[in-house]
Amino acid sequence: MTESAEPTTTYEQAREELADVVRRLEAGGLTLEESLALWERGEELAKLCQHWLDRARERLAAAAPGDDAGRE
Amino acid sequence: MTSPSTPEAPWPVRTVARKVAEWIGRLGEVWVEGQIAQLSRRGAATVFLTLRDPAADLSVPVTCSRDVADRPGLELTEGARVIVRARPDYYIARGSFSLRATEIRAVGLGELLARIERIRRLLAAEGLFDAARKRPLPFAPAVVGVVTGRDSAAERDVLVTARRRWPAIRFAVHHSLVQGPSAAASVIEGLQRLDRDPEVEVIVVARGGGSVEDLLPFSDEGLVRAIAACRTPVVTAVGHETDTTLVDHAVDVRAATPTDAAHRVVPEIGEQRRLVDGLRARARHLVGTRLEQQERWLESVRSRPVLADPQRLLHGRADDVEQLRTRARRTLVHRLEGAERDLEHARARVAALSPAATLERGYAVVQRADGSLVRDPAEVADGELLRVRVAGGRLPVRVDRAADPAPPTQEDA
Numbered sequence: 344m345t346e347s348a349e350p351t352t353t354y355e356q357a358r359e360e361l362a363d364v365v366r367r368l369e370a371g372g373l374t375l376e377e378s379l380a381l382w383e384r385g386e387e388l389a390k391l392c393q394h395w396l397d398r399a400r401e402r403l404a405a406a407a408p409g410d411d412a413g414r415e
Numbered sequence: 416m417t418s419p420s421t422p423e424a425p426w427p428v429r430t431v432a433r434k435v436a437e438w439i440g441r442l443g444e445v446w447v448e449g450q451i452a453q454l455s456r457r458g459a460a461t462v463f464l465t466l467r468d469p470a471a472d473l474s475v476p477v478t479c480s481r482d483v484a485d486r487p488g489l490e491l492t493e494g495a496r497v498i499v500r501a502r503p504d505y506y507i508a509r510g511s512f513s514l515r516a517t518e519i520r521a522v523g524l525g526e527l528l529a530r531i532e533r534i535r536r537l538l539a540a541e542g543l544f545d546a547a548r549k550r551p552l553p554f555a556p557a558v559v560g561v562v563t564g565r566d567s568a569a570e571r572d573v574l575v576t577a578r579r580r581w582p583a584i585r586f587a588v589h590h591s592l593v594q595g596p597s598a599a600a601s602v603i604e605g606l607q608r609l610d611r612d613p614e615v616e617v618i619v620v621a622r623g624g625g626s627v628e629d630l631l632p633f634s635d636e637g638l639v640r641a642i643a644a645c646r647t648p649v650v651t652a653v654g655h656e657t658d659t660t661l662v663d664h665a666v667d668v669r670a671a672t673p674t675d676a677a678h679r680v681v682p683e684i685g686e687q688r689r690l691v692d693g694l695r696a697r698a699r700h701l702v703g704t705r706l707e708q709q710e711r712w713l714e715s716v717r718s719r720p721v722l723a724d725p726q727r728l729l730h731g732r733a734d735d736v737e738q739l740r741t742r743a744r745r746t747l748v749h750r751l752e753g754a755e756r757d758l759e760h761a762r763a764r765v766a767a768l769s770p771a772a773t774l775e776r777g778y779a780v781v782q783r784a785d786g787s788l789v790r791d792p793a794e795v796a797d798g799e800l801l802r803v804r805v806a807g808g809r810l811p812v813r814v815d816r817a818a819d820p821a822p823p824t825q826e827d828a
Contacts, residue, residue: 369721
């Protein structure tokens with residue numbers, strides 16, 4: 344994933360859309376083209392969610408306890 | 416009148432008591448000055464005082480009626496100096512001695528304390544001591560103003576204690592006189608200077624213990640008003656815990672001692688750090704839990720067959736195509752076979768209807784030159800050229816009736 348720019352979709356938006364994509368895929372009744380397009384979108388959204396969660400982990404780890412910067 | 420007492424003829428107690436009472440009663444009225452060491456109002460009608468000599472270690476009991484003790488404008492407090500108009504009195508029932516006071520006047524310090532009390536009532540009536548005026552102290556002030564005597568124990572107590580609790584604390588110290596006639600003005604000056612300094616977030620006025628007279632400047636009306644006028648919150652630590660001066664009523668917080676003032680003004684850094692650490696750990700735990708929850712959710716969604724195995728999207732479709740293809744092929748084969756059967760039937764029927772079979776049996780078809788069939792001998796002329804078709808092929812013939820002697824029969828029809 345390129346670090347050049349942060350995605351504009353928030354984690355919550357991506358998650359909601361991903362859940363919707365899965366629901367529609369599971370419901371069936373789509374043309375092949377439609378279901379492939381949906382699956383591709385789902386992959387994209389899952390990557391986006393993963394990206395946000397990974398970033399959150401990194402930030403949490405970056406602020407690890409024990410860094411005694413507050414001492415004056 | 417009474418005979419002198421002897422071991423053989425002693426006086427009864429009542430005689431002695433009466434004689435003492437008579438003698439004391441003849442002493443008459445005196446004016447006496449002393450300090451009130453104890454004050455008791457437990458009796459309903461009588462007030463008991465202990466009048467002490469400030470210069471010698473002795474005292475006398477004084478009694479007076481409530482009217483005398485509660486005269487308007489008189490403030491009887493322990494430690495107050497008073498002038499008492501009294502008559503020495505011997506209480507015959509108990510054999511106790513006291514001065515029976517008929518008038519009490521405040522004097523010296525007593526008078527001063529009474530004046531302070533009058534000021535206190537005045538300022539209280541103005542609302543200067545109201546609880547609603549008390550402001551909260553800043554949580555962790557960057558700069559603490561201190562008004563105190565130069566090199567005093569009070570100053571050291573405030574600074575040392577505050578620095579120990581919060582090493583980064585800064586002070587703006589104003590040294591002032593803390594006793595004597597100029598002390599009040601000096602403290603007011605320091606207070607106003609620190610109040611004008613925008614960096615100073617709280618002001619401590621500290622002074623160690625002392626006599627009632629020593630602490631008098633801290634009951635100065637001007638100083639009390641100056642404190643009430645301060646925009647910066649003010650904390651006092653004047654004298655010992657038991658001494659109350661008027662400034663104590665007007666300030667936002669009254670501390671018991673200079674050390675206590677430092678405690679009130681400056682938070683303890685270790686305690687704050689533990690507090691922050693605790694909150695930090697809780698926040699981290701909450702965020703971490705939330706994150707794990709989301710990660711599990713994402714994992715579960717990603718492992719759903721529709722996302723985890725996109726081949727499945729094709730699987731069903733390929734089967735469908737194969738099935739349809741098989742069905743199409745089967746249908747076509749079916750059709751083809753039907754058509755072939757139809758063709759066979761048609762061919763058989765054509766064969767059945769064809770004249771070739773008839774010709775095969777020996778019949779012949781006769782046609783005129785224009786192709787029309789000959790059905791009646793009368794249709795053809797003698798000598799006419801006809802064509803005869805038999806199973807084997809065509810044969811041109813010429814009509815010659817003369818060559819045939821037999822008359823035409825009907826059997827051919």
